[in-house]
Amino acid sequence: MSNISIRDLEDRVTGIFATAGIRAETARAMARVIVAGERDNCKSHGIYRIEGCLRVLKAGKVVPDAIPRLRDSTGPILEIDAGGGFACPAFEDARATLIDRTRQHGLAALVIRDCLHFSALWYEVEDLAREGLASLSMCPSYSSVAPSGGTLPLLGTNPFAFAYPRTGPHPYVFDFATSVAARGEIELHHRAGKPIPEGWAVDANGTPTTDPTEALAGAMLPFGGHKGSAISTMIELMAGAMLGEFMSKEAYDFMGGTSLLPRHGALILAFDPARFSANTGRDPIAEGERLFAAIGDQGARLPSQRRFTARAESEAQGIALTEAELAQLARLESL
Numbered sequence: 450m451s452n453i454s455i456r457d458l459e460d461r462v463t464g465i466f467a468t469a470g471i472r473a474e475t476a477r478a479m480a481r482v483i484v485a486g487e488r489d490n491c492k493s494h495g496i497y498r499i500e501g502c503l504r505v506l507k508a509g510k511v512v513p514d515a516i517p518r519l520r521d522s523t524g525p526i527l528e529i530d531a532g533g534g535f536a537c538p539a540f541e542d543a544r545a546t547l548i549d550r551t552r553q554h555g556l557a558a559l560v561i562r563d564c565l566h567f568s569a570l571w572y573e574v575e576d577l578a579r580e581g582l583a584s585l586s587m588c589p590s591y592s593s594v595a596p597s598g599g600t601l602p603l604l605g606t607n608p609f610a611f612a613y614p615r616t617g618p619h620p621y622v623f624d625f626a627t628s629v630a631a632r633g634e635i636e637l638h639h640r641a642g643k644p645i646p647e648g649w650a651v652d653a654n655g656t657p658t659t660d661p662t663e664a665l666a667g668a669m670l671p672f673g674g675h676k677g678s679a680i681s682t683m684i685e686l687m688a689g690a691m692l693g694e695f696m697s698k699e700a701y702d703f704m705g706g707t708s709l710l711p712r713h714g715a716l717i718l719a720f721d722p723a724r725f726s727a728n729t730g731r732d733p734i735a736e737g738e739r740l741f742a743a744i745g746d747q748g749a750r751l752p753s754q755r756r757f758t759a760r761a762e763s764e765a766q767g768i769a770l771t772e773a774e775l776a777q778l779a780r781l782e783s784l
């Protein structure tokens with residue numbers, strides 16, 4: 450293992466994307482979100498994603514110089530059109546208006562249209578929680594998950610994230626794929642030649658499998674059986690059907706399979722907690738703290754604690770990368 454500073458890794462990833470022809474601001478925004486994933490030891494959405502972004506670029510399925518356009522209605526629903534580009538610069542361009550509008554109305558929604566959302570969703574909700582807002586983020590992906598009771602890919606891995614502000618250094622954040630594991634996790638097992646745990650996927654015949662190659666060719670399974678399947682369906686509806694954007698089946702058809710990143714819309718709902726409890730005399734943040742303390746009292750850890758620990762280590766010592774990861778980075782820089 451060798452350590453690299455967060456800043457150096459961001460510069461190198463930005464360089465790879467800029468050399469590939471991506472607009473400078475987009476390249477930097479992509480590097481920020483990818484390196485944040487690597488910094489927090491979220492391997493399935495860290496530097497592993499660089500190649501996927503380059504593949505989709507090469508295939509001509511993303512607009513490298515798209516400039517996000519904010520369509521501001523002055524109301525609580527904001528829309529930003531990513532113009533077929535990556536989602537991260539669109540979120541960065543819209544976040545200040547979303548925060549203002551949430552404080553003004555008590556709640557607001559950000560619709561990101563026509564984007565490629567390749568990253569971990571915690572990045573967005575954690576950012577909003579640091580501004581004192583609670584939020585939910587969701588997007589479809591592409592058909593790769595069978596609904597509970599079925600065996601054929603239909604739903605996406607449809608990620609779902611939530612964050613709530615806290616008094617300490619970090620907010621409460623959870624973020625997960627609505628499949629048992631993110632597709633990126635299966636791809637990493639495939640790359641490492643390792644079997645996946647039982648219960649993650651079925652093969653093309655609908656038979657349970659631990660072989661990542663068979664899993665990628667078959668169907669992933671939703672987490673929590675019918676409950677995860679229903680949440681995933683909700684995301685198809687809320688961030689696909691309701692927005693008039695692609696649902697996972699359409700994204701699959703548009704991208705011609707799952708070898709490229711999916712193109713679709715995304716939805717972020719933000720809330721100002723103080724506005725919701727204003728007439729109760731109760732402090733919504735202090736109430737949250739009481740709950741988190743009670744969870745900790747049982748010896749249970751909060752989601753994102755592992756991530757925040759990994760972050761502290763990366764900030765202190767740099768991000769630890771394997772020799773294979775460094776070689777891969779160097780290879781991508783030489784393209």
Ligand code: NDP
Nearest residue numbers: 566567568569570608623624625626631752753754755756
């Ligand atoms: P994980 O199953 O690794 O983690 C899910 C959440 O549960 C995390 O917040 C994690 O916190 C928390 N957690 C894990 N173990 C515990 C525990 N023992 N106690 C309490 N909390 C725990 O995530 P997934 O594999 O489902 O998803 C990985 C990433 O993939 C997500 O960031 C998601 O946004 C991304 N993704 C993105 C997609 C896209 O289209 N852009 C599609 C699908 C997924 P911690 O991290 O601290 O362990």
Ligand code: PYC
Nearest residue numbers: 567590606631632633
């Ligand atoms: O890991 O499932 C996944 C995923 C799909 C799109 C981006 N990440």
